[in-house]
Amino acid sequence: QKEVEQNSGPLSVPEGAIASLNCTYSDRGSQSFFWYRQYSGKSPELIMFIYSNGDKEDGRFTAQLNKASQYVSLLIRDSQPSDSATYLCAVNMPGGYQKVTFGTGTKLQVIP
Amino acid sequence: DAMVIQNPRYQVTQFGKPVTLSCSQTLNHNVMYWYQQKSSQAPKLLFHYYDKDFNNEADTPDNFQSRRPNTSFCFLDIRSPGLGDAAMYLCATISEGGGQYFGAGTRLSVL
Numbered sequence: 001q002k003e004v005e006q007n008s009g010p011l012s013v014p015e016g017a018i019a020s021l022n023c024t025y026s027d028r029g030s031q032s033f034f035w036y037r038q039y040s041g042k043s044p045e046l047i048m049f050i051y052s053n054g055d056k057e058d059g060r061f062t063a064q065l066n067k068a069s070q071y072v073s074l075l076i077r078d079s080q081p082s083d084s085a086t087y088l089c090a091v092n093m094p095g096g097y098q099k100v101t102f103g104t105g106t107k108l109q110v111i112p
Numbered sequence: 113d114a115m116v117i118q119n120p121r122y123q124v125t126q127f128g129k130p131v132t133l134s135c136s137q138t139l140n141h142n143v144m145y146w147y148q149q150k151s152s153q154a155p156k157l158l159f160h161y162y163d164k165d166f167n168n169e170a171d172t173p174d175n176f177q178s179r180r181p182n183t184s185f186c187f188l189d190i191r192s193p194g195l196g197d198a199a200m201y202l203c204a205t206i207s208e209g210g211g212q213y214f215g216a217g218t219r220l221s222v223l
Contacts, residue, residue, distance in 0.1 A: 004154075008152075032209070032210050032211075034209070034210075034211040034212075036211075041219075042216070042217075043200075043202055043214040043215060043216050043217045044155065044202070044212075044214050045214070046207050046208075046209075046211040046212065046213065049208070049209035049210065049211050051209075088154065088155075090211070090212075092210065098143060098206055098210050098212075099157065099160065100211070100212065101154075101157075102154035102155050103154055104152070104153060104154045105152075105154065
């Protein structure tokens, strides 16, 4: 079982719709969860982090965490073509100096 | 202004010819990371430093070495690059919330 799993996509949504990206993780000891956006040929950019169960909102982005189900998600409201990118989920690995494990990412395509 | 700077952005080397990638950070953070990312794959952690405390991942090949002469600078040395080492190499330090702040990356090609 992979430590961090994401559907590779592509996930296609029309402009203005809500995009929902999902991630599951295997280590119940994980405490910190991150979402990165990566445009093609560029480096990952941190867009959200969440520690506690529930929702965390930042502008058009909402991160949701359910530790009991070992599930974290990212919602993007009012999706724009500029949101088209690969979204990487990352989970901290207990015991290291802020080490994280990345999922392989979900490719999001926002159709104008 | 960029806070993690990687040079060069693109590097072409020949099979077996040693290459060094560099990274600097202006955040003065004590943690730095090197990742390797191949197309459509997750970033894979090669090493990380806490100050000068060097941590090598168990599956990082011996062909990869790293140096951190001071807080600001970190180097990745590939002693004998193979075709399978062609990838994007990402340097990072700590960002808000404990996530990572990445440099722009160095894309390595091996001929």
